[in-house]
Amino acid sequence: MSNPLVDMQKPDIIFCIGTNMTECHPVAATGLKKAVARGAKLIVADPRRIGLAEMSHLYLPLRVGSDTALLLGMAHVIAREGLIDEDFIQNRTTGFDAFFEHISQWTPEWAETITGVPAKDIETAAMWYGSANKGAIYYTLGITEHICGVENVQSLCNLALMTGNVGREGTGINPMRGQNNIQGAGDSGALPNNYPGFQAVTDPEHQAKFKAEYGREIDLEKGITKVTALELCGDSIHAMLIDGENTLLSDPDREHCEHALRSLEHLVVIDIFLTETAELADVVLPATAWGETDGVCTNTERRVQRMRAAVPPAGEAKPDWWIICQIAQRLGFNGFDFSEPKPIFDELCRVSPIYAGLDWERIDKSEYQWPVPHKEHPGTPRLHEESFVNGRGIFSNVHYRDPAETISEDFPVWLTTGRRLQSYHTRTQTGRAQGIDYLLPEESLEVNPADLEKWELADGEWCKMSSARGSINIKVKATNRSPRGTVFASFSFADVPVNLLTGSGYDPITHTAELKVCPVRLEPL
Amino acid sequence: MVGAISGRDTLRFIAMKDKMEIDGVEVTFSEDETILEVAQRHQKEIPTLCYDPRLEPFGGCRLCIVELEGARNPVASCTTKATPGMIVRTSTDTIEAYRKTLLEMVVSENREVDVSPLRGYASGELATLRDKYEINGSHITGTTSGINKTDDDNPFILRDYELCISCYRCVRVCAEQEGDHAINVMNRGFHTQITTEFDGLLKDSACTFCGQCIQTCPTGALGDKKALRAADQVGDTVPEKTRTICPYCGVGCSVDVLTKNEKIVGIHPAMDGPANQGALCVKGQFAYDFVQHPDRLKTPLIRGDDGELHETTWEDALDKAADGFRKVNAEHGRHSIYGIASGRAPSEAAYLMQKFIRVGFGSNYIDNCSRA
Numbered sequence: 001m002s003n004p005l006v007d008m009q010k011p012d013i014i015f016c017i018g019t020n021m022t023e024c025h026p027v028a029a030t031g032l033k034k035a036v037a038r039g040a041k042l043i044v045a046d047p048r049r050i051g052l053a054e055m056s057h058l059y060l061p062l063r064v065g066s067d068t069a070l071l072l073g074m075a076h077v078i079a080r081e082g083l084i085d086e087d088f089i090q091n092r093t094t095g096f097d098a099f100f101e102h103i104s105q106w107t108p109e110w111a112e113t114i115t116g117v118p119a120k121d122i123e124t125a126a127m128w129y130g131s132a133n134k135g136a137i138y139y140t141l142g143i144t145e146h147i148c149g150v151e152n153v154q155s156l157c158n159l160a161l162m163t164g165n166v167g168r169e170g171t172g173i174n175p176m177r178g179q180n181n182i183q184g185a186g187d188s189g190a191l192p193n194n195y196p197g198f199q200a201v202t203d204p205e206h207q208a209k210f211k212a213e214y215g216r217e218i219d220l221e222k223g224i225t226k227v228t229a230l231e232l233c234g235d236s237i238h239a240m241l242i243d244g245e246n247t248l249l250s251d252p253d254r255e256h257c258e259h260a261l262r263s264l265e266h267l268v269v270i271d272i273f274l275t276e277t278a279e280l281a282d283v284v285l286p287a288t289a290w291g292e293t294d295g296v297c298t299n300t301e302r303r304v305q306r307m308r309a310a311v312p313p314a315g316e317a318k319p320d321w322w323i324i325c326q327i328a329q330r331l332g333f334n335g336f337d338f339s340e341p342k343p344i345f346d347e348l349c350r351v352s353p354i355y356a357g358l359d360w361e362r363i364d365k366s367e368y369q370w371p372v373p374h375k376e377h378p379g380t381p382r383l384h385e386e387s388f389v390n391g392r393g394i395f396s397n398v399h400y401r402d403p404a405e406t407i408s409e410d411f412p413v414w415l416t417t418g419r420r421l422q423s424y425h426t427r428t429q430t431g432r433a434q435g436i437d438y439l440l441p442e443e444s445l446e447v448n449p450a451d452l453e454k455w456e457l458a459d460g461e462w463c464k465m466s467s468a469r470g471s472i473n474i475k476v477k478a479t480n481r482s483p484r485g486t487v488f489a490s491f492s493f494a495d496v497p498v499n500l501l502t503g504s505g506y507d508p509i510t511h512t513a514e515l516k517v518c519p520v521r522l523e524p525l
Numbered sequence: 526m527v528g529a530i531s532g533r534d535t536l537r538f539i540a541m542k543d544k545m546e547i548d549g550v551e552v553t554f555s556e557d558e559t560i561l562e563v564a565q566r567h568q569k570e571i572p573t574l575c576y577d578p579r580l581e582p583f584g585g586c587r588l589c590i591v592e593l594e595g596a597r598n599p600v601a602s603c604t605t606k607a608t609p610g611m612i613v614r615t616s617t618d619t620i621e622a623y624r625k626t627l628l629e630m631v632v633s634e635n636r637e638v639d640v641s642p643l644r645g646y647a648s649g650e651l652a653t654l655r656d657k658y659e660i661n662g663s664h665i666t667g668t669t670s671g672i673n674k675t676d677d678d679n680p681f682i683l684r685d686y687e688l689c690i691s692c693y694r695c696v697r698v699c700a701e702q703e704g705d706h707a708i709n710v711m712n713r714g715f716h717t718q719i720t721t722e723f724d725g726l727l728k729d730s731a732c733t734f735c736g737q738c739i740q741t742c743p744t745g746a747l748g749d750k751k752a753l754r755a756a757d758q759v760g761d762t763v764p765e766k767t768r769t770i771c772p773y774c775g776v777g778c779s780v781d782v783l784t785k786n787e788k789i790v791g792i793h794p795a796m797d798g799p800a801n802q803g804a805l806c807v808k809g810q811f812a813y814d815f816v817q818h819p820d821r822l823k824t825p826l827i828r829g830d831d832g833e834l835h836e837t838t839w840e841d842a843l844d845k846a847a848d849g850f851r852k853v854n855a856e857h858g859r860h861s862i863y864g865i866a867s868g869r870a871p872s873e874a875a876y877l878m879q880k881f882i883r884v885g886f887g888s889n890y891i892d893n894c895s896r897a
Contacts, residue, residue: 005776005800024774025774025775025776026733026735026806026807027776027778027800027801027804027805027806027809028776029704030702030703030704030804033703033704034701034704036704037701037704055704176774176775176776177774177775178774178775178868179774179775179868179869179894179895180770180771180772180773180774180775180777180868180869181867181868181869181870181871181872181875182775182868182893182894182895183775184868184871184872184875185866185867185868185872185875185893185894185895186893186895187872188866188872188875188876188879189875189876189879189880189891190864190866190875190876190878190879190891190892190893191879191891191892191893192889192890192891192892193889195879195883196876196879201889210883214880214883214884215884216884216887217887218883218887218888218889219887219888219889221889222889223888223889223890223891223892224863224890225892225896226863226865226892226893226894226896227896229863229865229890229892236857236860236861237861237862237863238853238856238857238861238862239849239850239853239854239861239862239863240862240863240864240865241846241850241862241863241864241865241878241881242864242865243864243865243866243867243870243874243875243878244867244868244869244870244874244894245865245867245868245869245894247865247894250894265849265852265853266849266850266852266853268846268849268850270867271822272815272821272822273820273821273822274820274822274826274834278822279834281826281828281834282827282828282845282849283825283826283827283828283842283845283846283849284822284825284826284827284834284842285825285842285843285846286821286822286823286824286825287822287870289815289816289821290769290772290816290869291769291772291782291789291813291816292816293870293871294871295870295871295872295873295874296871296872296873297770297777297871297872298777298872299770299775299776299777299800300774300775300776300777301777301800303777303799303800305770305777305779306768306769306770307769307770307871308767308768308769309767310765310767310769310782310784310789311782311784311787311788311789311816311817312787314816314817314821314822314823315821315822315823315824316823316824316825316839317821317822317823318839319873319874320867320870320871320873320874320877321871321873321874321877323843324874324877324878324881325877326839326843327843327846327847327850327881328877328880328881328884328885330843330844330846330847331847331850331851331885333881333884333885334884335880335884336877336880336881336884338877341871341873344873344876344877345872345873345876347876348872348873348876366770366779366798366799366800367799421733421806421807421808422734422807422808424773424774424808424812428815429772429773429812429815430808430812430815431815432814432815432818432820433808433811433812433813433814433815434680434751434814435679435680435681435751435811436807436811436812438679438680438728439728439734439807510896511896512896513896
């Protein structure tokens, strides 16, 4: 997030797109509810009538995968109505003239033909956001899990840049991160393109730094992403070390994924349960869980915080860092001589400019949001206040693209996937927490009541749902949360493996899968 | 993306020009502060029951009354804004007598005052005040002011309304803090009943089971059913607390893990957590017992010649893990090995995963689980 969580109570206009925040980040959503109670206006764009949509002053029910068109239409209106921030554009950005030219063709009427959202509602949304003193954008995977995830994010940046809604209290572009330490995993350099602290592996300065630090030559080019690696399993990838990810259930196209992992010569999985992924491993190493492990995590607002052990490990379970060190030592690798987590985190801080002012003791009270470039620095709750890291904000002349697969005679229904309040990811944790079953005993496919009738399905009965990749059986549930022609299910339940169906395409830059769009066919069982 | 750096918001300084007098000492205060807030900042102990600093002042319990010079009657300090020149006395014989009588009336309404600390974060507030004001029994004969909702079989929230004192903290936290408006009030006086719309089950209301009502309740009328499973082990001692961060989404709520005899018995939200300020959701509040679940992996496993996974020693498993990487590296080269780090494990794990690949194989064949 560009802005801190406390800022969520501050905007005049809130624009939520592709975020089911009341279910996926419920505590963050309380900030928005307070803002709304205070008088802020809420615009929600989502294909489904989610909880946020019910709270909203303006709901834009766009067709799945049409976000770029909606956002181009909004940019058109903001420019047309003269709601741009000339000073901000002049002083902080580059490329506006070409962008202004570019968006002249993308009218709200055009956007209506793509998104299904009435042009007048697109205009209202644009006028509200464009006129805001403090306009804030919040998004989640509904923006990124598309083949055009990058264009979607760029389109949001365009809106914020043209209206100057960046770098001030109650504004910003705010992606909500989904896992307790997914931010920290990226910060720590577990990325094929970046060393720790987002230092590009292709930058000669960083290459020299890490060659000295790690005492060896490291490839000068980017590595491959996980998605590519899974595609190359058995071909050029022959061994994997997976820490704490149930790849088989969380990733798209389960059959492809299972085939990939089975074709490895050597698979080592570190986890706290024998997950579906661990069951395929040659070696399974039991890790200590949350509540048993001392360490550091970084939240969605870049706040670096201590996790602390409260109980002893289960059985012989060991911390992940210890396990990795032991394997590394057996292979004769240097720099894995650790007996506690503190010096590991301190090393991460030493090699990462964004963490340079931090160490194990300094984060004890959760006070710091990175970047913290030196010990006297108070941290950075809000990014981009004076300037952007690359100098100026760049407008992107994006184009709308159709999803990888669109509905057809064979697969006439849009399936979109996501999460539910009461379950988390593949339920390895919430599925084992007593009482959760009382609230959410099983998965069901959310279908508009009128569609149920049309497709000759009955509420509560099972149906067969097929995509170009496979079929699953799933119970249907009538609800007006789903619009006509679009159905929804979560991927959380192992007995309803929705990710057997997904995986139609990937964003070419981020390799994020288009989990939010999958044409399917429904048939009675 | 990283931008320019400024810490000016963390160092915001609120000018306090205005002055008032509390217990004979001149103090400064800022605009919008109540007498209670000013007094608490100056370490004055004013009793409260309906007060939760996260919520709008309510002024229901009247325990926080103070003497205000020029006012005919004592005023509720939680609802009275500080104004320049005010002269306030927080503890006089008259005020303390009022408070004691009020507390006697409150105590007389309840079936029991000493409740398990496992019921919730604030569940001991009434008992603490009773002890402070040395109330032993009462000359007041009250009647209970609520009827238990015994037919609510939800596994999380105990609805023991015979202990309710109608402070409305649950109603207000649900509305103001959570924005869910699931809890309502029915009837008045001794017949006051905290309930939900249509007086039904929480499951059928707007309740999201975030547990905030449990944690703000000052008497334990609302209690944590899951934590109370350990009531016999815990008794009336307060369990140990360990401050950590919730294991679920990326918001990073601070929590205190409650433990007894090396078992996790419950979770308290951290009222001073920078990301959550005391708020939690159903997962963070109640979905902690996966940690000590019997399904946990407790020993290393290796795949045997029979194709099945078998328990083994750490030495054996680590040797086999290392041997496999050594063999694949020798046969297929360093670009045949890939690492996937966890978005759930601490940063030390992710840092060492990337170091393992970069130091060990000189490649950038490392990723984490953020692409799905």
